[in-house]
Amino acid sequence: MECDRCHAAIEPGDEKQHLGQTLCEDCYMDVLSPVKTCDPWAVHSAKSFEKHAESPPALTPIQSEILLILKESGGMEPQALLGKLKPGLTQKEIEREFAVLRHMEKARGEKRGDRVVWRLW
Numbered sequence: 001m002e003c004d005r006c007h008a009a010i011e012p013g014d015e016k017q018h019l020g021q022t023l024c025e026d027c028y029m030d031v032l033s034p035v036k037t038c039d040p041w042a043v044h045s046a047k048s049f050e051k052h053a054e055s056p057p058a059l060t061p062i063q064s065e066i067l068l069i070l071k072e073s074g075g076m077e078p079q080a081l082l083g084k085l086k087p088g089l090t091q092k093e094i095e096r097e098f099a100v101l102r103h104m105e106k107a108r109g110e111k112r113g114d115r116v117v118w119r120l121w
C-alpha cells in the first residue's frame with residue numbers, strides 16, 4: 001500500500017482515507033491542517049527513524065540533485081529550485097520528490113518570513 005500523495009509506503013493499518021485518497025499519516029495531517037502552527041517534525045522524526053533502521057532508502061537522481069542544490073544554496077524556494085533542475089520537470093513532480101526526501105529526513109520546508117524555503121534537514 002502506498003500514499004496517493006507522496007507515494008511513501010504505508011504500513012497496513014496506518015493508512016488514512018481522505019476524500020477517496022489513501023494517505024500516509026503525514027499527508028493526512030497536511031491536508032487536515034495546511035497551515036502549520038506547531039512543529040510536527042518532532043513526532044515525525046521518532047516514527048520514521050524506526051522505518052529507516054529496516055531499509056535505508058535509495059535516492060533517485062532528481063532527489064540527489066535537489067539535495068545537492070539545497071546544500072550549495074543553503075535553502076531555496078520551490079519555484080527557484082525548479083529553475084535549477086533539468087527542464088521538463090513540473091512543480092508537482094519536484095514536490096513529490098521533496099515529499100520523499102522529507103519522509104527520509106533529508107530535507108524539510110522552513111518558513112522564512114512569509115515565504116517557505118526548502119532546505120536540508
Ligand SMILES: [Zn+2]
Pocket residue numbers: 003004005006007008023024025026027028
Ligand atoms: Zn504521504
